[in-house]
Amino acid sequence: MSEHKRVIIIGGTSGVGYAVAERLRDQCQLLVLGRNASRLSEMKQLGYNVASFDGLKDDWREEWQADVVIFSAGCGFFEEAIEVTDAQIEQMCRTNIEMPMKLTSRIARHMIAQGGGQLLYIGSQAGKVATPKASVYAATKHALIGYTNALRMELAPHNVKVSVVQPGPIDTPFIDLADESGSYKQSLGRWLLSPEQVADAVVHIMRTQKRETNVPKLMFWSSKLYNLMPSVVETLGRSFFNKK
Numbered sequence: 001m002s003e004h005k006r007v008i009i010i011g012g013t014s015g016v017g018y019a020v021a022e023r024l025r026d027q028c029q030l031l032v033l034g035r036n037a038s039r040l041s042e043m044k045q046l047g048y049n050v051a052s053f054d055g056l057k058d059d060w061r062e063e064w065q066a067d068v069v070i071f072s073a074g075c076g077f078f079e080e081a082i083e084v085t086d087a088q089i090e091q092m093c094r095t096n097i098e099m100p101m102k103l104t105s106r107i108a109r110h111m112i113a114q115g116g117g118q119l120l121y122i123g124s125q126a127g128k129v130a131t132p133k134a135s136v137y138a139a140t141k142h143a144l145i146g147y148t149n150a151l152r153m154e155l156a157p158h159n160v161k162v163s164v165v166q167p168g169p170i171d172t173p174f175i176d177l178a179d180e181s182g183s184y185k186q187s188l189g190r191w192l193l194s195p196e197q198v199a200d201a202v203v204h205i206m207r208t209q210k211r212e213t214n215v216p217k218l219m220f221w222s223s224k225l226y227n228l229m230p231s232v233v234e235t236l237g238r239s240f241f242n243k244k
Contacts, residue, residue: 006029006068007029007030008030008033008068009024010034010072011033011071012072013036015195016167017070019199021043023203025047033051035054068117071104073095074095076096076134078133092137097144104119111158112158116161119161120165121148122167123148123166123167124141125166125167125223126141127143164211165213166219167201168216171192197215198215201215
């Protein structure tokens with residue numbers, strides 16, 4: 001990767017975003033945007049180029065133009081549909097759908113003007129195969145898939161690539177917030193991905209500019225099978241789907 005490539009990570013102070021930042025810090029001109037002031041301060045002391053980011057209040061500043069923008073911020077709450085609160089629904093929709101879409105409209109204009117670029121989103125296997133206690137979260141990731149599929153075709157004539165990394169469950173603060181009981185995380189065992197595994201996939205798709213990659217790769221086939229035989233997969237996978 002060229003050291004002159006400009007990369008921005010939105011939500012790069014923890015989890016996958018931070019793991020990606022660790023891999024890219026010496027390979028490109030990197031800017032990490034986040035809301036956690038203490039983490040931004042710590043990262044700045046470590047030599048990262050950081051900036052506080054408060055959504056659309058900053059609009060999209062000229063100095064934040066980049067060749068690659070990685071959307072890593074996300075949130076989720078694992079509750080049954082009848083238990084999830086209005087506030088939780090609004091937060092998931094705002095963080096996982098509304099903000100990326102609004103930001104994309106601004107960033108894409110800059111990329112078109114500069115002659116190209118890459119928009120890279122951290123999706124989820126939940127966007128392909130929904131599971132109990134993740135109805136709203138899965139809906140937001142389904143929305144992201146639909147959005148990026150259309151966006152990819154719209155931006156193709158302008159040399160702006162659209163890529164999505166679709167990971168399974170990851171051992172990050174996200175999962176601790178989504179399931180405060182800790183039982184889901186414990187039950188996943190070897191199926192729980194590390195942030196570093198997903199970060200490797202992000203860096204790879206940056207280089208290849210593929211439309212999508214699944215982590216682990218087995219997830220690609222499970223989602224394909226689900227599309228073909230949803231009832232069968234839901235029946236056979238019931239014990240796994242109900243780990244939350």
